[in-house]
Amino acid sequence: MATTDRHPARPTSAVPRASLATLALAHALSAAERGLAVIPLSRTKLPALPSPHRGDPPSAPRCHGECGLPGHGVYDATTDPRRIRALFAAAPRATGYGIACGLPPYHLIGVDLDTKSGTDSSASLRELALRHLFTIPDTVVVATPSGGRHLWLTGPPDVVVPNSAGRLAPGIDIRGAGGYLVGPGSRTEHGVYSAVPGTGHLSPAACPPALLRLLTPPPRPQHTGRAAVPHSGQHGHGLVQFVLSAHEGQRNTRLFWAACRAHESGLGDAFLEILADAAIRTGLTERETRSTLASAARLTASR
Structure with a gap:
């Protein structure tokens, strides 16, 4: 200590x-x-x-x-x-x-x-x-x-x-x-x-x-018209839903955390693209999304 x-x-x-x-x-x-x-x-x-x-x-x-x-x-x-x-x-x-x-x-x-x-x-x-x-x-x-x-x-x-x-x-x-x-x-x-x-x-x-x-606040209910997002098992599905349920002001932080967990779990680049799509749906720009994903990759690689 x-x-x-x-x-x-x-x-x-x-x-x-x-x-x-x-x-x-x-x-x-x-x-x-x-x-x-x-x-x-x-x-x-x-x-x-x-x-x-x-x-x-x-x-x-x-x-x-x-x-x-x-x-x-x-x-x-x-x-x-x-x-x-x-x-x-x-x-x-x-x-x-x-x-x-x-x-x-x-x-x-x-x-x-x-x-x-x-x-x-x-x-x-x-x-x-x-x-x-x-x-x-x-x-x-x-x-x-x-x-x-x-x-x-x-x-x-x-x-x-x-x-x-x-x-x-x-x-x-x-x-x-x-x-x-x-x-x-x-x-x-x-x-x-x-x-x-x-x-x-x-x-x-x-x-x-x-x-x-x-x-842990409950996730916001999803719009019924939103298309289903593919995932890699139950853990991957939970990460995607976590990103999709982000309120304004939480989007970068939630995407960053989910991307770190995805790297640690070895879910792969294809799943990271799913996370990116989910983040963009919440209102993040493509540029913000890519920047956050790169930050998560850099942090997890350093560990």
Whole structure:
């Protein structure tokens, strides 16, 4: 487990910047050894590398790293020590690291119990557990500087949990596919993130099925006039339907996740063309679709 800070938190400004960057890199490499894909974060908890496409016109297709340059946020996430060192070398002001959710081998789901909303998010989670008959298992818990908690859970590889804020219950945010968690050992302008004592040695526990159902919104009903889409078995059919049911704002993320799963399952180029057709039907342009598929291919190839 990335290390727990057992000493009183020193203000970020009191620690030499070079030391902060070195500490953040060390924690990130430790997390990567456990299979957690990481990116450097700034003291504001945002990705530390600026986008190389800041000057692009709004009509330009979204790049998820196909250009080969760093600065694509969670799409830069990697477990490769050489790439991690290169990312941190390009971000000398980094003071922490983010852990990408939704990626193998853990398919991490983060349950963020916030304290800033003025609600008792822990009580809200207990109420949900009683109402829906599930128990949160022993798992990694990370304490935030504001007094909140991040619970680390794992999901099945064929289920995508979207990011959400307050949808599950007031004060409870969810970090899923396309999101990231601030890793323990990270230092921010408000303090240090650290593993809660007694949980740092644990592996992320499986998300209880009843909770997983609450985190996964039902797919939208399909139009009856839509032509049937061929697929490669039940798993392939589920991936296609997942892409087809994307709401506006989810299309790229859903296509990216489905394409990654298709590569991992060896479904082949013909099936990727089926996914591309499904994505275009939802409203993505051909150019956006091809860019997202290329990004998924690049990420899975690097693993």
